[in-house]
Amino acid sequence: MTDADGTAWRGRSVLAVVPPARPRKLAKVPFVELADGRLQGVVSSGSDIERVYVSSVAAGTHAYHCSTNNNRPCGGLRGAPCKHLEALAEEAVLQYGVDRVARYLRVDAGDGVGSGSDLLARMDTRHEPTPAAVVFSRFLRHLAYLELPDSTTALPELHWFPATGAAR
């Protein structure tokens, strides 16, 4: 893969700035993202197929929250991150790799931090309610990509975005 040495990065048009997301099972946590200054996502309820939980951890402050998409607080939050937040962190590490998640959240992940729960354990977390609507609407927008019609117009800009990954 492309190495991060200076001149190559500055002068090249095509390089993998973002490593492609790694495949993971989506059934439990269909949506994870590092955006809006948070690790945030949606966790499917284990008991009710119609219900999802919206979980997030803020970068820097490490304030966390978990609620249903209707803003009902998660019953599992008892002074510590619930199992949904644990699942969110685990899947984020699978999807992005532990280094990228740690860098985004600004966690000092030393040696021996390999999993999402390790990362959560390294954070000085505190609970702070945040509205679920923002994250949930991002999830719906994410799903809406799959509903967009195909296109057969030439897209020359895609030459800047080669599919990669066989070299991993």
Place this chain on the structure above:
Amino acid sequence: MLSTQVAQLQQSIPAGLADADAVVAGFDDALVGGFARVGDEAAAALAALAGAVAGTPLHDRVAEAVAKVTAGSFSQEDLASLAGARSALLGAAHDALLGQFDAAVGRERTPWSAPVGVPAEASAPRGAARAWLHETAVAGWRGVDHDLLSAVGAPVEAALAEPGLRRLAVLLDGLAAELRASLPVAMMSQVPARRWADLWSRAVLLAQDWSVPDDEVETISGRLLPLGVDIHEHGTAVGVQVHGVLEPSDGRPARLVRTTVTAAKVETITGPAVWRLLQAHPVLLAALAQRRAVTVTDLPLRGGDLRWIDGQARPGEPADPFATARLLLAPAVAAATAPLDRHPTVIAEPVLLEGYTVRHDDGLTVEWDGQQLPVAVDRLPAAGPLTPALVAASSCCLGLLRFDGGRWLVQPLAVRATVKRKPVEAHNGDWAEGVTDPKVAKAEAKAGDAVAVLRERAGRLLRR
């Protein structure tokens, strides 16, 4: 492509390429810091950009834009002028490089004749995109923050909703995802200055109220013989571009064409699963997976871009892409690229390489006696069977010739190799109708069907 042709290509670096590159690099560095306050170095770089287009019709507008940006008070039109000047320089570099390539391999190319477009009615998504690109230029890459990236959501969403603006939407979405993943940019040891300035300039041009008439293109019928498929992907888009030789049914000379189908996707759908998003084009997928020719009827052709309409295509007889390349690639007539699309990065010329060995050290390099051509290893997609090991074991390769970072590279689309003393052949499109490698298929099955899971969630949660 013969080793002597590779030698000729590498020895004949176009005059002025280095100068153009230096001017573009200066502009790109200026954009890293942003145009909120233009320092001496950035001012000199902008002046050099104006100087580079002196003597062209762009000169007056670019000189005026440079003066305004340097003074710190500039409009969206001024940024469009700068993006236009940068694109003109890289377009000229494209023309010179492609000219050298055509001369080296003896490829015939018809000049551009289709209309380049006309001013269009003002569009709200384009206006929103221009405003965001303006803010981004003011902030510079080092000044990009979460708020600026959240603000790109609205223009992307609006552009996605209009099929005519798909190019702009896909480009902005790809750029924004990279910036998001790179935050804080100030902490990056090196900024991909060339790349992001390329994407920014393209987006600025695509966001102008300008349209290309769709109806003024020729249509063509005949037999399409695929050479190979180039797969493109970012978080929310996947595109496959099939390169092939089209034999027109009216007996005119064979043409070198490309046809592209793209689908929107999400980041977690990746690898071989992307083919499932393209199932609206079964004839094309079958032609790739089964290595068949296709008979096409009345497909629009603009330059070398054949617009795919699956219903107007019928699968034909088996056609070996290596045989197609050996027999038809040399006489086929190529087409020029649309003027506004020209840039060294869009150079993707099908070539057949034979009789080489592969050196394996810091990457892969194809070698003949004294001639070398690096392999674009990071352009081998997870959606197909080609791997670096297979390329290393190959002796025959169908690929695309690329130019990046000041050098020519080959991107393999298909190889013939010897593995454990047995001949093996692999093509990027082999898995278009499903993974044929049992090991990879098993891993895929284990990960589960991402498309199905997300469609189920979408069905349950959208439109409530």
